[in-house]
Amino acid sequence: MSTKDTPSVDSSEEDIPLSKIIKRRKSKGVDSDEDFTIRRRRSTPRKKANIKETKKPKAKTKNSVESDDDIPLSSLTKNKMNNKNESTNAKTKEDKGEQSENDNGGENNEYKWWEGDFDDSIKWTTLEHSGVLFPPEYEPHGVPLKYDGEMVKLNAEEEEIAGFYAHMLETDYVKNPIFNKNFFDGFRSVLTSENKKRILKLEKCDFTLMYEYFQKLRDEKKNMTKEEKEKIKQEKLKMEEKYMTASIDGRIEKVGNFRIEPPGLFRGRGKHPKAGCIKKRIRPEDVTINIGKTCKIPDPPAGHSWRDIIHNNQVTWLATWEDTVNMTPKYVFLAAGSSLKGQSDFKKFEKARELKDYVLDIRRKNTEELRDSDLLTRQRATALWLIDKLALRAGNEKGEDEADTVGCCSLRCEHIELAENNTVIFDFLGKDSIRYYNQVEVDKIIHKNLKEFKKGKKKDEPLFNLLTTASLNKYLTSLMPGLTAKVFRTFNASFTFQEELKNTPSDGTVAEKILAYNRANRQVAILCNHQRSIPKSHDTSMTKLKEKILMLKYEKYLLRLELLDLVEEKTFKNRPEITEMESDLDDDVIARKKIEKEELELKKIEQKKIKLEQTKSESQESKKVDVEKDSNSDEESSPKRKKKDLEEPRKKTKLSPERLEKKILTLKNRIENMKLALTDRDENKTTALSTSKTNYIDPRISFAWSKLHSVPIEKLFNKGLRDKFKWATSVDANWSF
DNA sequence: TACCTTGACTCAGAAAATTAGCC
DNA sequence: GGGCTAATTTTCTGAGTCAAGGT
Numbered sequence: 001m002s003t004k005d006t007p008s009v010d011s012s013e014e015d016i017p018l019s020k021i022i023k024r025r026k027s028k029g030v031d032s033d034e035d036f037t038i039r040r041r042r043s044t045p046r047k048k049a050n051i052k053e054t055k056k057p058k059a060k061t062k063n064s065v066e067s068d069d070d071i072p073l074s075s076l077t078k079n080k081m082n083n084k085n086e087s088t089n090a091k092t093k094e095d096k097g098e099q100s101e102n103d104n105g106g107e108n109n110e111y112k113w114w115e116g117d118f119d120d121s122i123k124w125t126t127l128e129h130s131g132v133l134f135p136p137e138y139e140p141h142g143v144p145l146k147y148d149g150e151m152v153k154l155n156a157e158e159e160e161i162a163g164f165y166a167h168m169l170e171t172d173y174v175k176n177p178i179f180n181k182n183f184f185d186g187f188r189s190v191l192t193s194e195n196k197k198r199i200l201k202l203e204k205c206d207f208t209l210m211y212e213y214f215q216k217l218r219d220e221k222k223n224m225t226k227e228e229k230e231k232i233k234q235e236k237l238k239m240e241e242k243y244m245t246a247s248i249d250g251r252i253e254k255v256g257n258f259r260i261e262p263p264g265l266f267r268g269r270g271k272h273p274k275a276g277c278i279k280k281r282i283r284p285e286d287v288t289i290n291i292g293k294t295c296k297i298p299d300p301p302a303g304h305s306w307r308d309i310i311h312n313n314q315v316t317w318l319a320t321w322e323d324t325v326n327m328t329p330k331y332v333f334l335a336a337g338s339s340l341k342g343q344s345d346f347k348k349f350e351k352a353r354e355l356k357d358y359v360l361d362i363r364r365k366n367t368e369e370l371r372d373s374d375l376l377t378r379q380r381a382t383a384l385w386l387i388d389k390l391a392l393r394a395g396n397e398k399g400e401d402e403a404d405t406v407g408c409c410s411l412r413c414e415h416i417e418l419a420e421n422n423t424v425i426f427d428f429l430g431k432d433s434i435r436y437y438n439q440v441e442v443d444k445i446i447h448k449n450l451k452e453f454k455k456g457k458k459k460d461e462p463l464f465n466l467l468t469t470a471s472l473n474k475y476l477t478s479l480m481p482g483l484t485a486k487v488f489r490t491f492n493a494s495f496t497f498q499e500e501l502k503n504t505p506s507d508g509t510v511a512e513k514i515l516a517y518n519r520a521n522r523q524v525a526i527l528c529n530h531q532r533s534i535p536k537s538h539d540t541s542m543t544k545l546k547e548k549i550l551m552l553k554y555e556k557y558l559l560r561l562e563l564l565d566l567v568e569e570k571t572f573k574n575r576p577e578i579t580e581m582e583s584d585l586d587d588d589v590i591a592r593k594k595i596e597k598e599e600l601e602l603k604k605i606e607q608k609k610i611k612l613e614q615t616k617s618e619s620q621e622s623k624k625v626d627v628e629k630d631s632n633s634d635e636e637s638s639p640k641r642k643k644k645d646l647e648e649p650r651k652k653t654k655l656s657p658e659r660l661e662k663k664i665l666t667l668k669n670r671i672e673n674m675k676l677a678l679t680d681r682d683e684n685k686t687t688a689l690s691t692s693k694t695n696y697i698d699p700r701i702s703f704a705w706s707k708l709h710s711v712p713i714e715k716l717f718n719k720g721l722r723d724k725f726k727w728a729t730s731v732d733a734n735w736s737f
Numbered sequence: 738t739a740c741c742t743t744g745a746c747t748c749a750g751a752a753a754a755t756t757a758g759c760c
Numbered sequence: 761g762g763g764c765t766a767a768t769t770t771t772c773t774g775a776g777t778c779a780a781g782g783t
Contacts, residue, residue, distance in 0.1 A: 431781055
């Protein structure tokens with residue numbers, strides 16, 4: 001089970017109702033940070049100016065007017081965002097370097113919204129963009145479908161749909177009966193009446209000709225010359241360029257998903273009832289554009305028109321259309337590194353930090369409510385306990401036409417098993433149909449409550465039958481403004497991460513520190529149940545890496561023997577790094593590595609010989625001498641010789657003791673680093689670290705840690721993350737979540 | 738419902754490893 | 761033999777995709 005070392009309740013306030021405590025604290029200006037062992041981050045009360053309550057946008061008319069008269073954001077005052085005592089000395093030269101890397105196209109006048117206040121109820125005052133990019137029109141290839149052994153010529157529409165399926169022949173989707181049924185229904189619906197009479201069963205359809213044709217195209221593309229590939233890339237870039245950015249309040253920012261999703265088969269996850277349904281082609285007539293009122297409306301593709309043009313500056317999307325499978329809206333947004341997304345991220349993490357001031361009281365009140373006489377209250381308290389301790393998602397109700405996945409509020413009796421010693425076994429499919437399995441020892445009262453909630457219910461009945469996410473969130477908001485179930489996940493992820501980072505060896509190497517960082521990250525990923533499928537090549541690459549380490553150890557062993565031949569061992573009396581034998585390098589391994597090394601050398605010699613013979617046949621006699629020389633060495637390396645060699649003294653490098661010593665130490669470092677990489681990779685095979693890093697862990701923790709331990713931020717965040725989190729770069733080494 | 742965040746997966750191309758050739 | 765560079769192959773990374781959540 002994942003546990004978190006979260007703060008304990010302040011005993012002096014234990015018996016006072018939560019609402020009174022909050023009121024009392026607010027009136028006294030008491031900051032509950034005192035309750036925490038982690039470092040305080042501010043002396044002034046948490047600024048509220050930056051964290052405005054999220055106003056529910058008013059119901060908007062289709063053509064609501066943008067407020068062009070609003071004050072430009074850039075003119076707003078300097079801020080308190082990374083509070084003064086933290087940020088004043090944090091602007092190092094290094095920071096400036098980082099910023100220049102992050103800004104748009106190398107310009108230095110980047111909009112640093114985090115250095116001022118921002119009002120996020122109005123998302124923009126002017127917004128200009130080029131609309132969306134449509135996928136190319138379908139071009140028929142004429143490859144037929146085989147039905148019951150006979151060729152069937154398809155028209156363009158039929159062929160396109162058949163092609164969607166043919167593309168997926170090697171995937172697991174085609175093993176899913178729901179996927180197949182939905183596809184086949186969709187396919188038959190576009191068939192001509194003649195083909196409809198003929199094509200009756202999917203099992204009799206053979207898409208391999210099309211599949212092979214697509215493979216051929218793929219190979220051709222792969223085998224293009226570098227120049228051809230580059231030309232295509234440039235052409236694509238040229239075509240896409242204008243869609244890639246938008247001008248928001250006069251600033252150029254990147255657009256995220258400017259490409260309209262191409263038609264295809266819906267790849268619903270898990271047992272999604274609509275998996276395999278046809279996603280129809282989206283036309284300009286389906287797309288609504290959101291743009292500044294005075295800005296130029298992008299031209300739709302020739303012969304087409306947009307569905308609608310609106311000017312709604314209370315939302316961030318640039319375009320929207322309706323998904324033809326689930327009838328839900330899809331949007332085009334700015335990229336993750338944009339100011340709007342950055343502000344949203346910042347707000348999210350500040351909200352989670354705000355919870356730190358409330359969480360002790362909320363937990364205490366919740367502990368009381370676990371024993372409340374009212375059933376709804378007990379259910380709510382138990383659910384909140386699970387959300388807090390296990391970082392479960394809220395768990396909204398889901399429709400019949402969606403995959404059967406659950407979160408906390410939608411858990412059913414069948415999803416938990418009550419075992420001995422107050423243990424609860426959770427086993428259900430969560431978001432994306434990822435299995436959540438956890439055996440947890442819980443508080444006695446939780447076990448008792450769950451038992452009570454299950455009593456008399458069938459296995460498919462809801463565990464928390466009186467609770468909904470809406471009612472839970474309404475309750476949470478009454479405890480802290482803007483608090484919802486989701487905030488607990490962010491709070492606990494960031495808090496856990498910060499706590500785990502305390503295990504960083506401050507005198508360790510950079511590699512050791514990174515391992516500690518990844519381990520902390522991994523604890524969060526485990527807590528949030530972020531899984532990934534084991535990479536196909538995992539076992540092979542692990543074996544390879546292990547063998548490589550052994551080979552290095554063997555080489556180090558040879559050098560050590562040589563050194564000890566030249567220098568007396570007692571010289572290295574207090575130098576275990578020189579004298580110590582590698583624990584896993586026993587006689588068998590030494591013998592095996594010896595053979596491997598020799599085989600490698602043999603191979604090299606043979607290759608050299610082949611090469612030389614080629615040269616010889618091509619050119620003059622003068623090479624003959626060399627060839628003979630090599631042939632001799634080959635003779636010596638015959639299997640017979642190999643066996644003999646095992647008992648013979650090893651070859652020496654004839655290096656000086658100083659050089660030998662240096663080489664041994666270099667090898668030692670290489671071995672250590674490789675071992676760390678191996679451990680890291682193995683521990684990571686089923687856990688996806690990126691999701692928590694991107695969405696749940698406050699990036700300021702990482703920037704602070706990177707400064708505190710002198711680990712380059714590039715080792716922790718890739719370019720995309722550095723761009724996304726540029727607002728967090730200026731925290732100092734002692735910043736605390 | 739509308740709007741936005743969270744999430745796993747894919748695949749192109751970057752990076753690393755390996756090989757070849759030269760001095 | 762060793763050090764270096766360039767070419768080629770293999771492995772890994774991350775940007776992009778779009779589905780699936782929460783509020």
